[in-house]
Amino acid sequence: MSTAVETRPALNYLNQETGIRSWLFTLDHKRIGLLYVASITFFFFIGSFYALLMRLSLLEPNGWLFGPGTYNKLFSMHGIIMVWFFLIPSIPTTLGNFFIPMMIGAKDVAFPKLNLLSWYIFMVGGLTTLFAMIHGGVDTGWTFYTPFSTSYSTTWVTTAALGIFIAGFGSILTGLNFIATIHRMRAPGMTWFRLPVFIWSQYATSIILVLATPVLAITLLMIGVERIFQVGIFDPALGGDPVLFQHMFWFYSHPAVYIMILPAMAVISEIIPTFSRKPLFGYEFVVYASMMIAALGFLVWGHHMFVAGQSLYSALTFSFLSYLVAVPSAIKVFNWSATMYKGSVSWDTPMLYAIGFIGLFTVGGMTGLFLAAMGIDVHVTDTYFVVAHFHYIMVGGAVMGYLGGVHYFWPKITGKMYPEGLAKLSALIVFLGFNLTFFPQFILGYMGMPRRYAAYAPEFHTLNVMSTAGASILGIGYLLPLAYFIWAWKYGADAGPNPWRATGLEWQTSSPPPRDNFEETPVVTRPAYDFGGMKEELHLG
Amino acid sequence: MTHAISRKTYLFTFLGLLGLTLSTTLLGFVDMGPFNMIAAVGIAACKACLIAAFFMHALIEAKVIRVVLTGGVIWFLILISFTLSDYISRSW
Amino acid sequence: MANPIALLLREQYSTPVQQRETSKLGMWIFIMTEIMLFGGLFLAFSVYRMSFPQAFVKGSADMSIVLGSINTAVLICSSFTMALAVYSAETGNRRMLTVFLIATMILGLVFLGIKFTEYYQHYLQHEAPAVWFDHTGPDSGHLEMFFVLYFLMTGLHAVHMLVGEGILTAMVIRNHRGSFSADYYTPVEISGLYWHFVDIIWVFLFAIFYVEGLHLHKL
Structure with missing residues (x-):
């Protein structure tokens, strides 16, 4: 291997070309990744703002800030923005875009123009939806359930759905690009079972993206057709069946949860070996678990419809299959824990997020089992128990994974270090704030507080105040990284090519990397996470 | 350069597809209850396989x-x- | 020309074979997404066909089997000419490539012409939901559902045909400029894949919409 560059290289992908046009017309996967970082950060703070308003209003049982109409719009817009314009694209389009080619030793993704096109499509979709929200909002919830969304809602449903429809094609093209890249662009010697687990998880994610997103697209198209032409596809007046909408919607939206969580698992699988100085325990099991999650994720959508009027036999089948998803998820949790066992663990910020992820994901996953059990699900359907459960997966899982990943890869992306002490503090704030926000909601839900209401019974007051307090803390935990990352971009200390002494190919090139990622195409001779081999090399060198 | 699929194969595929289309139409005139739909979709699946296998080269990819x-x-x-x-x- | 192959190799690839195989894989994955896109509509059709068999058979009887069968044959011919176009590209026969591409496009336009004739006939028979739908009887709602699905599915297919016409036009222009040779014709090949796939969709649309009511047909 060529000698690693010790200091920040004079010419890298960030300064090789300058000016706004060099960013807007870039075909460099790394720059496109950064474009996505900027875009989804923007959407994330919009979505968070809606959440903040909701939590503020719920400080009092009567919902002192907003009436029911406004509140309906707030939770709808929070959900739509967060799901489609932050969580779905979050890790794949940013860290995935940046690191998939680097980890497999390629110069770029398979289709760079398509990659840039995906970003434009995403932005057009995002801005269309934003336009709908500014103009009057949507009140259907992020699920667009019929017949409310088709026959009754007078808000900007069609425009918002159009935005999501457009953004969906960005997702599809991203997934397509990644699959082709991982299949065809690997460096010599990079066999399938030498791939880092990050790549495997992104691969599983991309498969879900290309198989599930088109079904969402066609479902939204049908909603649009129904609203625009006043014909009924899901309209009971013509014999249409609203439950069919739910089938089609959840065929996408349940796998979509795995689109959010698998990339977070990808990040965690990189962080834990690096900061435990040990190869990932049971590499192949983790790989197969990712693929199994992707496949099984498509067979469980009916557990969202236990009370929607699907047949009892279907419900039983879906319930059983939902339990099965716990198996690969648990395999992953066990393997991460086993990787840390007897490793020399260091407690840097990415590792704090990774460990937080494992804990919160486990809580989210276990409560998922409660919800997969029909008896309990019927009791807690549409209560805050469900809200808490999926926030443990989406925020406690996906967002923690994203933040951990951004911290872990930040030195490679920018060549600068972030302030470690402050970062550790904010990781702690995020963890505490998160739990204070959402744990009370489990109790609220179990006590019977329904979701999506602007007001609630007085006996739920204390727990709601706790939740709002937690949300404020969580907000600070999100603003802090934003501030110190902006600071570190300019003033951070030089990171050097491999500050974490990690093994992946991406760490063997300079930070920030050159335009073509590597000075010469790397040849891979060792499996992933080969810390032993690395030690040997350091010793010899 | 050799060709994995010859023009002759394309021609036979084409004729086969036309034949299957004709049989779909003719079968439709017989009242077979729900089996009309099953037969039509079954023939369509055969046609799809022919197109994919030969016109789209799926067999040799x-x-x-x-x-x-x-x-x-x-x-x-x-x-x-x-x-x-x-x-x-x-x-x- | 100095080295045409080197010029056509984009910088992220190491070999022309890698580039060609990657492009084809990309197109096939796209086709997979299209299967799922139309899949949602086929699902809706199946559910409602199962729920309202009588109305759907009745709707099917109102289809024009003559035009439908001719259209299927036209589209199969266009697939044949498309396959021959790819064959011509493979053998480096640029003249025949243009001929077959244009033949494919003309057949595609004939298909669209016949399709819109059918739409117009349905409109005249008051079978166009949202525009002019006028049927009474116990089944009228379900019959309307049949026609909603008919227009939605064939309409989406027609949109795909239009996109295909655009792609083929681009191929004709690029061939005219001399972009393709026996060494490099990947764009023609993957355009062909798209065209054949759109053809396959029609094969299924023909089967589900036109055939079932045929035995009730007046002809």
Whole structure:
């Protein structure tokens, strides 16, 4: 291997070309990744703002800030923005875009123009939806359930759905690009079972993206057709069946949860070996678990419809299959824990997020089992128990994974270090704030507080105040990284090519990397996470 | 350069497709109850296989491409069979 | 020309074979997404066909089997010419490539012409939901559902045909400029894949919409 560059290289992908046009017309996967970082950060703070308003209003049982109409719009817009314009694209389009080619030793993704096109499509979709929200909002919830969304809602449903429809094609093209890249662009010697687990998880994610997103697209198209032409596809007046909408919607939206969580698992699988100085325990099991999650994720959508009027036999089948998803998820949790066992663990910020992820994901996953059990699900359907459960997966899982990943890869992306002490503090704030926000909601839900209401019974007051307090803390935990990352971009200390002494190919090139990622195409001779081999090399060198 | 698929094969595929189209139309005139739909879709599936195998070269492409194609078909069947099984097994 | 192959190799690839195989894989994955896109509509059709068999057979009887069968044959011919176009590209016969591409496009336009004739006939028979739908009887709602699905599915297919016409036009222009040779014709090949796939969709649309009511047909 060529000698690693010790200091920040004079010419890298960030300064090789300058000016706004060099960013807007870039075909460099790394720059496109950064474009996505900027875009989804923007959407994330919009979505968070809606959440903040909701939590503020719920400080009092009567919902002192907003009436029911406004509140309906707030939770709808929070959900739509967060799901489609932050969580779905979050890790794949940013860290995935940046690191998939680097980890497999390629110069770029398979289709760079398509990659840039995906970003434009995403932005057009995002801005269309934003336009709908500014103009009057949507009140259907992020699920667009019929017949409310088709026959009754007078808000900007069609425009918002159009935005999501457009953004969906960005997702599809991203997934397509990644699959082709991982299949065809690997460096010599990079066999399938030498791939880092990050790549495997992104691969599983991309498969879900290309198989599930088109079904969402066609479902939204049908909603649009129904609203625009006043014909009924899901309209009971013509014999249409609203439950069919739910089938089609959840065929996408349940796998979509795995689109959010698998990339977070990808990040965690990189962080834990690096900061435990040990190869990932049971590499192949983790790989197969990712693929199994992707496949099984498509067979469980009916557990969202236990009370929607699907047949009892279907419900039983879906319930059983939902339990099965716990198996690969648990395999992953066990393997991460086993990787840390007897490793020399260091407690840097990415590792704090990774460990937080494992804990919160486990809580989210276990409560998922409660919800997969029909008896309990019927009791807690549409209560805050469900809200808490999926926030443990989406925020406690996906967002923690994203933040951990951004911290872990930040030195490679920018060549600068972030302030470690402050970062550790904010990781702690995020963890505490998160739990204070959402744990009370489990109790609220179990006590019977329904979701999506602007007001609630007085006996739920204390727990709601706790939740709002937690949300404020969580907000600070999100603003802090934003501030110190902006600071570190300019003033951070030089990171050097491999500050974490990690093994992946991406760490063997300079930070920030050159335009073509590597000075010469790397040849891979060792499996992933080969810390032993690395030690040997350091010793010899 | 040699060609994996000759013009003759294309011609036979083409004629086969026309023949199957004709048989679809003719079978439609016989009242077979629900089997009309089953027969029509079955013949359509045969035609799709012919097009994919010969016109689209699926038979001679890399393995991964056949995996992609079968994967797409299987996932469509998952969508349709799981949903229809709900409708079939409803007691209301 | 100095080295045409080197010029056509984009920088992220190491070999022309890698580039060609990657492009084809990309197109096949796209086709997989299209299967799922149309899959949602086929699902809706199946559910409602199962729920309202009588209305759907009745709707099917109102289809024009003559035009439908001719259209299927036209589209199969266009697939044949498309396959021959790819064959011509493979053998480096640029003249025949243009001929077959244009033949494919003309057949595609004939298909669209016949399709819109059918739409117009349905409109005249008051079978166009949202525009002019006028049927009475116990089944009228379900019959309308049949026609909603008919227009939606064939309409989406027609949109795909239009996109295909655009792609083929681009191929004709690029061939005219001399972009393709026996060494490099991947764009023609993957355009062909798209065209054949759109053809396959029609084969299924023909089967589900036109055939079932045929035995009730007045002809």
